[in-house]
Amino acid sequence: MGNAQRKFPGRGDGGPQTEDKPPSTAKKAQTKRGSSEKGSYQGANQAKEQGQISEFKRNGSYAGDQTSPSSSGTDSSRPDVPVDSGALPPAIARLKSQGNELFKSGQFSEALLKYTQAINDFTEAEIDSPGDLSILFSNRAACFLKDGNCSDCIQDSTRALELQPFTVKPLLRRAMAYESLERYRQAYVDYKTVLQIDSGVQSANDSVNRITRLLIDQDGHSWRDKLPEIPAVPISAQQNKWEGTSGNCEQTQQKANESGGTKPVQDTGKKTEALFLSHKQEGNDFVKKGQYKDAIEKYTECLKLKPSETAVYTNRALCNLKLNQYEEAKQDCDSALQLEPSNMKAFYRRAMAHKGLQDYAYCVDDLKEVLRLDPNVAEAEKELQEAADLLSKQSVVPDSQEKHRKKIQIQELTNAYEFGQALNAVKSKEDVAACAKLLCSVEPENLPSLMSNKLEVESFTIIIQALDSHLLQKDPKLVYRHLVHLHEAERFKMVSLLLGKTEREQVKQLFDHLSTVESAQFTSDDVQNLAKHYLF
Known part of the structure; x- marks a missing residue:
């Protein structure tokens, strides 16, 4: 795994996938989505986006969000609760409501079951309401995202977008899932599409800037040539978004400007962010040169500025592993997993730290978790076999x-x-x-x-x-x-x-x-x- 990078099978660009076809009845109903689509945008009250997507989500994570699922806004990790279209039968509406409540209480697996049952009942009943079905898929995608199941999150988000194109929540959810899987080009396309719909979604702005730097490092100055095509968002979708929210945003900004003190706070935040990115880039450069002690110093400076950055902990863990500082590497991975319990890099690098400490039982546990998150990581399978053999030998004593x-x-x-x-x-x-x-x-x-x-x-x-x-x-x-x-x-x-x-x-x-x-x-x-x- 080297730097614990995963290799994933390609799924094409970030747009709807041909293999993720919606149920036949819903597909037939797509031609009637005009009024339903507008209602969905207006009902979502998405102007609070930047306030409700946490710092973790703006960095590709999805842990720690406690926003109520019934609250308004476009928090991409919460279930969609739009204005009721009235198209859902009472039994399905009840399942959806139960799913929302379970999600609100943090019972994501149970909420997923409710949404799945609602989707199955919806398709069996041949209901002609693609907007409602789209919301159910989008809600289930939120559950997958919370559980760290990024592949299924992408699949459900894609289905939601096939039924209700250019909807912010499934786009954000799919973008975060792509980013977590390090499929940065597809994530970039989805974030840019979100910004076409609503340029005020701060999390998408931050993510685009972050991913741009990653793509430049990865592909050089020709990185744009390797991007999938970014879809053009119709004016109608943009208007649906702005009709219900732009006035409120302008009023909020005006009040903030009149109150005074807003600009200095923003300036301070920008300086902190710039300094953080500078330290992080210097740390990355030191890693490429094999100067791991210098890299650790830079990553430590990063964490003083932003102590909730999961990627910095995993980067520093890698450096500690290279220096055979296994206990320090383990502690960094522990910190990363507290912030993001499904971070595969942290599990893999902690496994390597346990291996260095000869704690082979812990090593086996962490490698099993890596393979649970992604069964296709060949290096984890190889390391698991080796760790199991070492554990077996360690256990054979008089x-x-x-x-x-x-x-x-x-x-x-x-x-x-x-x-x-x-x-x-x-x-x-x-x-x-x-x-x-x-x-x-x-x-x-x-x-x-x-x-x-x-x-x-x-x-x-x-x-x-x-x-x-x-x-x-x-x-x-x-x-x-x-x-x-x-x-x-x-x-x-x-x-x-x-x-x-x-x-x-x-x-x-x-x-x-x-x-x-x-x-x-x-x-x-x-x-x-x-x-x-x-x-x-």
């Missing part, structure tokens, strides 16, 4: 040594690293009893710091199982104390959102069992209040 190792893991834990190693071992063997012993060996108050940023769905699940099946009968007080502190762990909220139905049932079962326990240390009301942190 019984006396094995017993001594377990004693160290369970009884002499001194820091987060040792705890993480022990937890990973019991997780890989699915040894719930050993996990229970591990939990008995640590103070519950120390659990969040020992977990650090290592909490994952698999480790969370085995902890819940150990608490319920092994510790609850022996020491319910200890179980309660662990639950009091477990939800304070760094990645707890994100992991909770990723739990499937089975895992949620296990959590509910644990609290049901705990609530029946009579204890002087806690009451059933205490248990119910604590359960709110886990069952939301």
